[in-house]
Amino acid sequence: MSIRGAAAIVGYHEIPTRRNYPGRSNWSMLAEAANGAIRDAGLRKDQIDGLLCQEGFNSLTVAEYMQLSPKYTQSMTLHGATATGAVSAGAAAIAAGYADYILCVMGGTRDPEAGGQQPGGFRNPQQMSAQPRGGGGPASRGTEWESPYGPVVAANGGYGLIKQRHMYEFGTTQEQFAKCSVDQRFNALLDPNAAFSGQPITIEDVLNSRFTNDPLHLLECVMPCAGAGAWIMTSAERARALPNKPVYVLGAGGPATSHDTIFMERNVTTSPVALSAPVALRMSGYNARDMQFAEFYDCYTILVMMCLEDAGICPKGEIGPFYASTDTTYKGGFPINTNGGQISGGQPVGGGGGGIKQVIEAARQIMGRAGPRQIAKNDLCLVNG
Amino acid sequence: MAEYRKPLPRAEDYPLTEPFWEATKRHELVIPRCKRCNLYFWYPRQECPNCYQRDQWEWTPVSGRAHLHTFTVVRQPQNPAFADDVPYAYAIVQLEEGVRMISNVVGCAIPDDLKVDMPLMATFDDVTPECTLVKFKPA
Numbered sequence: 001m002s003i004r005g006a007a008a009i010v011g012y013h014e015i016p017t018r019r020n021y022p023g024r025s026n027w028s029m030l031a032e033a034a035n036g037a038i039r040d041a042g043l044r045k046d047q048i049d050g051l052l053c054q055e056g057f058n059s060l061t062v063a064e065y066m067q068l069s070p071k072y073t074q075s076m077t078l079h080g081a082t083a084t085g086a087v088s089a090g091a092a093a094i095a096a097g098y099a100d101y102i103l104c105v106m107g108g109t110r111d112p113e114a115g116g117q118q119p120g121g122f123r124n125p126q127q128m129s130a131q132p133r134g135g136g137g138p139a140s141r142g143t144e145w146e147s148p149y150g151p152v153v154a155a156n157g158g159y160g161l162i163k164q165r166h167m168y169e170f171g172t173t174q175e176q177f178a179k180c181s182v183d184q185r186f187n188a189l190l191d192p193n194a195a196f197s198g199q200p201i202t203i204e205d206v207l208n209s210r211f212t213n214d215p216l217h218l219l220e221c222v223m224p225c226a227g228a229g230a231w232i233m234t235s236a237e238r239a240r241a242l243p244n245k246p247v248y249v250l251g252a253g254g255p256a257t258s259h260d261t262i263f264m265e266r267n268v269t270t271s272p273v274a275l276s277a278p279v280a281l282r283m284s285g286y287n288a289r290d291m292q293f294a295e296f297y298d299c300y301t302i303l304v305m306m307c308l309e310d311a312g313i314c315p316k317g318e319i320g321p322f323y324a325s326t327d328t329t330y331k332g333g334f335p336i337n338t339n340g341g342q343i344s345g346g347q348p349v350g351g352g353g354g355g356i357k358q359v360i361e362a363a364r365q366i367m368g369r370a371g372p373r374q375i376a377k378n379d380l381c382l383v384n385g
Numbered sequence: 386m387a388e389y390r391k392p393l394p395r396a397e398d399y400p401l402t403e404p405f406w407e408a409t410k411r412h413e414l415v416i417p418r419c420k421r422c423n424l425y426f427w428y429p430r431q432e433c434p435n436c437y438q439r440d441q442w443e444w445t446p447v448s449g450r451a452h453l454h455t456f457t458v459v460r461q462p463q464n465p466a467f468a469d470d471v472p473y474a475y476a477i478v479q480l481e482e483g484v485r486m487i488s489n490v491v492g493c494a495i496p497d498d499l500k501v502d503m504p505l506m507a508t509f510d511d512v513t514p515e516c517t518l519v520k521f522k523p524a
């Protein structure tokens with residue numbers, strides 16, 4: 001059964017991504033984003049009967065805090081795919097009749113004093129992992145098979161490993177990766193929600209930025225930030241009665257996976273997008289090349305670029321030359337991450353919250369509300385998490 | 386010698402993996418191999434991840450010959466206990482038996498001597514009297 005066109009995004013709200021919001025709690029950030037999205041959709045709070053939340057935030061707690069009583073709820077535990085996974089699950093839930101108006105809300109603060117979360121770091125340097133290992137059950141991440149060898153801070157290590165192999169297999173160059181960062185920064189310049197709004201960079205700036213871990217440069221990585229976003233999904237029929245132009249979900253695929261930690265991936269230069277994108281495209285009735293723009297999860301340049309290949313935007317291994325020859329800014333032939341994505345926009349609260357930047361910007365562009373960054377061909381967008 | 390402050394496996398807490406760490410102390414590398422499929426697999430689990438047969442695999446000595454599948458050069462470790470070691474190579478190593486594991490490449494200039502797909506050989510680092518880590522050096 002296809003759910004093509006059955007559901008739509010009908011309103012959204014984004015709290016600007018900043019380094020921090022001192023004194024704000026995660027829950028307060030989520031409530032502000034939710035309130036904004038409900039109002040933007042022209043709805044009342046008591047009409048919300050579905051709730052999808054992010055990894056690490058139990059949706060039962062979120063519902064209680066916001067005094068919501070959803071008849072359908074869950075938290076997506078999908079790392080970076082959490083936000084797009086919520087669109088996929090939300091569209092299916094609308095089509096199935098589980099709920100009529102689903103609130104998707106994600107993000108938070110980085111202030112530990114206010115109940116936020118700080119990424120990374122071991123309190124006890126000999127601490128291994130709280131996860132069961134070996135005979136205790138599955139667990140490859142952060143275990144005795146990784147920790148004794150000194151993993152890189154944050155998620156940088158895995159993406160350094162992927163990028164190194166991509167450069168080796170396909171000849172992708174540092175300049176081509178830098179072009180991705182530079183185009184996205186151009187897109188962020190006019191987005192007041194972006195952490196790096198108004199701060200241009202050049203290819204040389206990227207290449208001269210320090211290696212966080214070779215071959216990854218600092219300006220190819222996200223900056224952990226605070227921020228939040230929310231959107232509302234409803235049926236196509238209900239959407240037509242609401243004030244905003246509906247953003248129809250024409251196809252959805254995934255969430256897909258093939259590994260948790262990178263050393264368990266059989267082909268490190270191919271992402272699970274190779275599994276999910278064909279499902280979404282087949283459902284939509286379009287080809288990848290029919291897409292007019294793309295909003296792709298971007299914790300690191302290598303991830304955006306590898307996933308674009310796996311979605312079929314260009315042949316596998318050719319994303320380097322694609323970037324070199326394509327203007328991917330909002331003024332260009334194939335705009336990508338038209339708000340600067342997360343690398344230039346900032347990443348709200350780790351992987352789980354970061355994908356709001358992609359989902360909300362896709363909706364904003366399709367609704368025609370992107371202001372000075374508005375693209376002209378704004379009907380068909382491929383979004384990845 | 387200064388106290389070793391980095392994470393160590395605690396094999397006594399996880400009996401399934403204890404033979405691996407007992408072998409490295411003898412400077413031997415052993416990998417789980419299913420008796421039904423004959424496939425090597427990594428990381429160890431109670432059952433073969435291919436055929437799901439439980440307790441039908443055995444720790445099998447391997448040659449230690451490997452290739453450098455990919456690597457990254459660590460300059461900012463997650464764990465501050467590694468701060469004095471930078472830059473060092475954090476790598477995915479592919480054994481000739483097919484399995485891939487995380488390790489460090491040592492015994493060469495970092496990063497200049499590192500090349501994807503270069504041949505490697507297992508080497509054993511007795512980091513404490515109770516624990517030996519398996520690392521890899523250029524072959």
Ligand SMILES: [Zn+2]
Nearest residue numbers: 419422433436
């Ligand atoms: Zn088997």
